[in-house]
Every structure is written in C-alpha cells, then in structure tokens.
Amino acid sequence: MNYQADVCIVGAGPGGALLSHLLAKKGLSVILLEQNAALGQAFRGEHLNEEGEAVLKSHELFEAVEALGLLRMGKLEYYTEGRAFKTILPDKVVGHLGIHVPQTNLLKGILQETQHFPHFSCFLNTKVTKLIVDSSGRYTGVIATRDGETIEISSQLIIGADGRYSTIRKQAHIDFQKRKHGFDLLWAKIPAPQGWEPSIKMALIGDKQLSLFTQVGGFIQIGWNIEQGSFPQLRKKAFTPFIQQLTDQFPELSDTVMGHIKSWQDFVLLDVFSSHSNSWGTKGLVLLGDAIHTMTPTGAFGLNSALKDAECLASLLNKNTLAHFDVQDFQQIREQDIEEVLAKQIEKEQTFAANFINKAS
Missing domain, CATH: 3.30.9 (D-Amino Acid Oxidase; Chain A, domain 2)
Structure with a gap:
C-alpha cells in the first residue's frame, strides 16, 4: 500500500511527537511512524527540566500532559552514611527541580492534541526497512512493514527521530562519533x-x-x-x-x-555513551534528538534537547520551504547549544564526587 505526506517522521518519542504536532498545526500533512505496538514502550528519559516545560507551555501542550499525570521534584538531597547532609530547594519562580512525566503520559498528551488534524496519521507497529532515493540522490520516502504488510510512504522530507540506534541515520549512511563516559x-x-x-x-x-x-x-x-x-x-x-x-x-x-x-x-x-555528527542530515532527510546527538542520562538533558530540536525545526519548515530545505540552517541554530549541554554533562560527571568532599560531620 502506498501513502503520501509532506513529512514522514520516524520515531514517536518526545521529539517526533512534538514535531508532528507543530507541523500538523501549520497545515502540513504528517505521517508519524513508530516501530513499537504502543507508545512509550522503548526506554527513554522521563524528566522535564525548566526548558522542556517552557517548550510545552509555549505550544499549549503542558496542561494536556499534566492532566494525565506528572510529579514535580521538591528538593535535591545528598546522602552519606544514611542521612542527608545537603539539601537544595527549587527557585521559587521555577517551583521544582525537575518534573517526572511518564513517557506514555507525555506522548499521549501531545498526540491527543494532534489527532484532530485531518492531515495527521500515526502508524504504530511500523518498522522502516529502507529509504527511497531518487536519481539526484535526494531521499523521497521510506519502505516499511506495518503489521506484517509492506507499505511505501512518499514525502518531501523524512525526519529521523528514532533514537540512539537510529535506523534512519544508518540507512542514510550518516557517520557519527561515539564517546564513552x-x-x-x-x-x-x-x-x-x-x-x-x-x-x-x-x-x-x-x-x-x-x-x-x-x-x-x-x-x-x-x-x-x-x-x-x-x-x-x-x-x-x-x-x-x-x-x-x-x-x-x-x-x-x-x-x-x-x-x-x-x-x-x-x-x-x-550502555552509556554520547555521540555527535558533523552532518545532521542530507537532501530530503533531517535527524533530531538522540538520533543525531545522543546524550548520557546525566542531568536528564536528552528529552529536553529533543523537544527544543523539534520546536526549532518546526519553526523553519512550511509548505514553501520543504522541497528545498537546507539541513544546515537547522544545524547551525542548534549545534552550539547541544555542544554546551554535552560539555555540561561531562562536567557534572567529572565533578559529582566533589559534592561529598565537604560533607557535614
């Protein structure tokens, strides 16, 4: 069976779900593919920080997620020998030190606000097996299996939001460098x-x-x-x-x-590692989130960075820019921030033990 959409997004994690919503809201036709049979089955981060919270609120999605259940962290404590020796409380303006949001609640909250767009479809239990490329070297769609049936989806732009072991990155032969921590x-x-x-x-x-x-x-x-x-x-x-x-x-x-x-x-x-690539995509194809800049669990930055990626990419895409979209425009905006976050993660990892040097007696 053949389908057609302006954009085909592979991976219904936070980045893919948010991008689907923002593009569908702009009037683009979107097909979102998820290889699992249900949302949120794969291991992913579940903590929003202040930046991720702001992204959801700016697009009027936070209330829908909150209605499904979330939990604000009220303090951070450092323990030794069975007792807390240091406590950090949140800034009163922020009101928390992070928000736990179960992955299913986050995705359902976003996608329930997306489903009413008639030009949006989400295919679960759908695994991409091959990318389609034209004679000029531009990617024009994907071949996938959906509930055991082979389908073909043609699109002006393919988005790989399919995580740290991205099939889209591999199929597009985009090199990346892993760093062990x-x-x-x-x-x-x-x-x-x-x-x-x-x-x-x-x-x-x-x-x-x-x-x-x-x-x-x-x-x-x-x-x-x-x-x-x-x-x-x-x-x-x-x-x-x-x-x-x-x-x-x-x-x-x-x-x-x-x-x-x-x-x-x-x-x-x-298996903990971070990664980066010199190229965030190619003609007709863009990567975001862990697919292009895998982060470690330290600081719970991965989820929030994926949301910011999606917001940024959506701001650059519309009916007129799709056919000639230059991934460099997206990469140049986001790359510096990603590099700073990865540096912050490394610093946190290397200095964690220092929090315990001057512990109270």
Missing part, C-alpha cells in the same frame, strides 16, 4: 515507602553516582552508575553485598528494596 548505568524501579516526598536523592558508592528519582504513581527510580563494561563480571559476584550498599545509604528503603530487587535480573543495564 567511563560508566554504564543500572536501572531499577521500586515502590516508594509511605510518606516519601517527591525528590531527587544522590549518594556516592565508591567513586560512582547513585541516584533516586521519585516517580508518578508512588515509585522510585534507581539509577546506579557502575564501571563501564563491568556488569558481566559484577553479575558473577554475590548480590547481597552489592545491594547492601544501597540500603546502607538509604535505610528507610530497606524493606522495599529487599522486596523488589532480589537479584541481578531486577536491574536493567543501559
């Missing part, structure tokens, strides 16, 4: 004890960061940095001494940790 990340999720306040809590295990983030629905997300590539060897060691390091720092979590993190299988491993 010396650590990988273990994720786990546990129920919060009764009375747990919305907060971010940090501790130092050896020389590695341990973070707790309160989540919507009464949960706590654990992010535990470990030495890069060490998990296969770590799994061979006894689990109890390892998890004891967590409960030593946060004794009030002992019961819920012991009840829900019982083995190495209860952690999810994230």
